[in-house]
Amino acid sequence: MRRELAIFVFKIAILALGLVGTYLFFSWNLTRTFVADDYSKFTHQTPSLVLGLSRAHYAFDPATLDSVLEGANYERPFQNFAFEKSQSPYGEVYLGAILKKIPENTSGGIFIMGVSPGSFSASNRLVTPEDIFEFDSKTMLGKMSDYNSDPNLEFVRKCFGRSLYKGIFPQEHRISTVFHDNGWEEFRLYAPGYTISQADIDFWQEETVTGYTKLAAVIPEHVSDYRLEWFSRTIDSLQHKGRVFLVRIPMHRGVLALEDGVWPSFDREMDSIARLKHITYLNYRNRSEDFETYDGSHLHSESAKAFSRDVARAIRDQIEQRAVVEYLD
Amino acid sequence: MPYKRIRMLFNSFEFLFFFPIVVVIFYVLPHRYRWFWLLLASYYFYMAMEPALILLLFASTCLDYFCGLQMHRKKAPAVRKRYLWMSILGNLGMLFFFKYLVFFTSSSQAIMEFFGIDWLGGGSREENYVFNKILLPVGISFYTFQTLSYSIDVYRREIEPVRHFGRYALYVAFFPQLVAGPIERANRLLPQFEKRISVDLDRIKWGIVMMAWGFFLKLVVADRLGVYVDTVFLDPSAHKGLPLFIGSLFFAFQIYFDFSAYCTIAIGAAKVLGYDLMQNFNRPLFFTSVRDFWRRWHISLMLWLKDYLYKPLLSKFGMNKILAVLIVFFCNGLWHGANWTFVVWGLLCGLLLVIEVGTQPLRHGILKRMGISLANPVLRFVTWLTIFLSITTSLIFFRSPNIFHALLYIRNMFSVNSTFINVTYDSTELVLSFILVLLVQVIHYYKGNDRIPELLIGRSPVFRWGFYLAFILVIVLFSVNRQNNFIYFQF
Structure with missing residues (x-):
């Protein structure tokens, strides 16, 4: 019996090892291909970051930022660490992730924090700070603990919601979007055999406004003190690591009207926070004519590049001005 | 903190x-x-x-x-x-x-x-x-x-x-x-x-195989169907006709595989420890009538309701059978969740049973006059299909967050103006889902819900090890990595 038992345990151990080994192999194999939209945001540390929600995710091209800021005194490169689908509102979870993304000895980074009412809102069902923390813990950022490994098998285990056989066969790519290693998702209006017309854009913009209105009725939200508190703590923490800039990204007039309805004093409050923290608030709320969105809320490729250039120039001017002031002091 | x-x-x-x-x-x-x-x-x-x-x-x-x-x-x-x-x-x-x-x-x-x-x-x-x-x-x-x-x-x-x-x-x-x-x-x-x-290796092996089968049902089949189901149920106004029909069909299979997966793992785990748990499913989709379905589906709950509610309602309170059935199914619905959707689902199931029992003499009389035997395969298939579609439709209430959502779903499901069914934009997954549903049904047909380990008994070591390795590959490659709760955890 003892011998039989030993053989049985041995066989089970072999099978268990086989299972784990096969799983690790195919997980690793997957990471050699396209894993998921946000995978590249979880593969390396970087001293300068773009933060915020989906608008920032589409609006800031880190390569453009680095190129315009070439020669400025800051630690490069940039990475876009903003997320789609409301994965990254300001809070304890997001700050924890941000601090892990930045190398410990960073002191000259640049941190562009995208702001909009959505970054500070929470569902009315989430009343206490614990409720909001628990909600945030279920986001991609909350589930992860390792934000800087390549390959990142934790990401595959916790955030890859499909089957590993997808790593064996070529992945399907959406024609209109390109995911860059620096975290930027580029939305292209033109690709071979594919053009998004102005009629499409008009339709999507209208849909977005209707969708936001519907969503606000179905899942009512409030401006959360918890999020504002952690936003303030995020600025404080990042100021130890470099310079912080708040940016309101341009959007369609209809969406802006909705946001103004929800939080009329938003820009005033952002201004006062910026003054209080001695940082700059770059407000592009009325620049939707210059930087066009494809769906009312998110900038398309060309607009994003132009917008990134514009913001980078503004940041460079700020850095130069401050350098002059510091020199004169 | x-x-x-x-x-x-x-x-x-x-x-x-x-x-x-x-x-x-x-x-x-x-x-x-x-x-x-x-x-x-x-x-x-x-x-x-x-x-x-x-x-x-x-x-x-x-x-x-x-x-x-x-x-x-x-x-x-x-x-x-x-x-x-x-x-x-x-x-x-x-x-x-x-x-x-x-x-x-x-x-x-x-x-x-x-x-x-x-x-x-x-x-x-x-x-x-x-x-x-x-x-x-x-x-x-x-x-x-x-x-x-x-x-x-x-x-x-x-x-x-x-x-x-x-x-x-x-x-x-x-x-x-x-x-x-x-x-x-x-x-x-x-x-x-x-x-x-005592340590009984055959029993432990049986238990492990049951657990493995349960994991397959959950990770490879139920969670895969769930992707499609979640997409169509999230916003039924965005779809019309066929995709909604497939969504409701998939949900019926999803909830069956999900719950029976849990029970199979539970039974297997208990078996490994030396204990026998009762079967909760007995090939429920191979029913011949509504009554038969409820003898095969969630058996432990239905027996509980029968022994501690239905029988006392008849014997102690002298209640009318139809009313007793409706009360039992009302409780069955409410037991599942504190929402009117579950109540409606329960009552619909009760109503279906009442209609079946109530119209039996009439139906049998008509068939006799028409000279159609009850064993006629076409008749049996039509009966099966009618019941299956009725149960599937009633489950729309089970899955929906509220009654209006369910009604919108049903209304749009019957507005047949779309044949575009690939709503998750992944045709491989859609085809795989249909194949897996069919495969599980074939296996359940031959081995029931509780005799899956028999597939390996008496086989050569080469077959068994080949099977184990293939199983490992299937679980690793085809599991849908959603880390979803079992549906019945919420109850």
Whole structure:
């Protein structure tokens, strides 16, 4: 019996090892291909970051930022660490992730924090700070603990919601979007055999406004003190690591009207926070004519590049001005 | 500082470590300590999900243990009845408070508002309730019914009460079936905790194969169907016709595979430890009538409702059978969740049964006059299809967040103007889903829900090892990595 038992345990151990080994192999194999939209945001540390929600995710091209800021005194490169689908509102979870993304000895980074009412809102069902923390813990950022490994098998285990056989066969790519290693998702209006017309854009913009209105009725939200508190703590923490800039990204007039309805004093409050923290608030709320969105809320490729250039120039001017002031002091 | 909870689900990595440790220590320990180890493991399993709510489980255990002993000791029927009521009210009271209070309050307020009375003092319904903070204890419906059956059986003198508190606590908390059944009876499970269990490799192998089959059902089949189901149910207004029909079809299969996966893993895990749990499914899709379906689906709950509700309604209250059936199915619906959608689902199922039984003489008379035999295969198929589609449609209420959502879904499902079914934009997954549903049905047809390990018995080592390796590949490559809860965890 003892011998039989030993053989049985041995066989089970072999099978268990086989299972784990096969799983690790195919997980690793997957990471050699396209894993998921946000995978590249979880593969390396970087001293300068773009933060915020989906608008920032589409609006800031880190390569453009680095190129315009070439020669400025800051630690490069940039990475876009903003997320789609409301994965990254300001809070304890997001700050924890941000601090892990930045190398410990960073002191000259640049941190562009995208702001909009959505970054500070929470569902009315989430009343206490614990409720909001628990909600945030279920986001991609909350589930992860390792934000800087390549390959990142934790990401595959916790955030890859499909089957590993997808790593064996070529992945399907959406024609209109390109995911860059620096975290930027580029939305292209033109690709071979594919053009998004102005009629499409008009339709999507209208849909977005209707969708936001519907969503606000179905899942009512409030401006959360918890999020504002952690936003303030995020600025404080990042100021130890470099310079912080708040940016309101341009959007369609209809969406802006909705946001103004929800939080009329938003820009005033952002201004006062910026003054209080001695940082700059770059407000592009009325620049939707210059930087066009494809769906009312998110900038398309060309607009994003132009917008990134514009913001980078503004940041460079700020850095130069401050350098002059510091020199004169 | 808030903390992150461990997700002790059968389909979690944590369980992969937890279970082997429990098994090894269980077999290493002498018999007299094993109940304690299993109880400890069971409480840990439960506390991993929500530590504070173990107090509720413990309170329920103490209440029924005490009432059971008192009902046995006291001779006077009135006193015995008092203890029975104490147990029933105590358990149902906890169930009501934790599961139904918010539902009851919000429904009452809606009715009051209809008559222009604002009895909760204004504001939105959701914001008003301090009760909204009440946590729904995992598995409360399951263990409440299990402990209630014990008290009622002791009262009826069908079983002797247990004197060993630890073993009774283990009966209530036994981790394989604690959170989603099967709802075991005391006379089946309790005696098993007394008997000495030795290492039986054949039994352990059987249990492991059952568990593996359960994991396959959950990770590869049910969760895959869930992707499609979630997409169409999220916004039924975005789809019309065929995709919604497929969504409802897939949900019927998803809930079956998901729940039967849980039960299969539970049965397998218990088997590895040397215990037999009852079957909860017996090839439910191979039914011949509505009655037959309910004999095959969620057997432990349906038997419970039959023994402790349906029969007393007929014998004690002399109730009309139709009314009794509707009450039983109303309770069946409400047991599943505190939402009107579950009530409607339950009543629809009851109505279906009533229609079947009520129209039987008429239907049989017509068929006789037409000269069509009841065994006619075309007739049997048409009957099967009608029942299947009726059940599938009723499940739309089960899956929807509210009645309006369900009605919108049904309305759009019958607006046939779209044949575009690839709503997840992944045709491979769609084809795979259909193939897997078919494959599982074929296997269930030949081996039922409980004899899957027979596929490997008597086979050559080469076949078996080939099968194991293929199985590992299938699980690793085709599992849908969603780490979803089992659907029945919410009940």
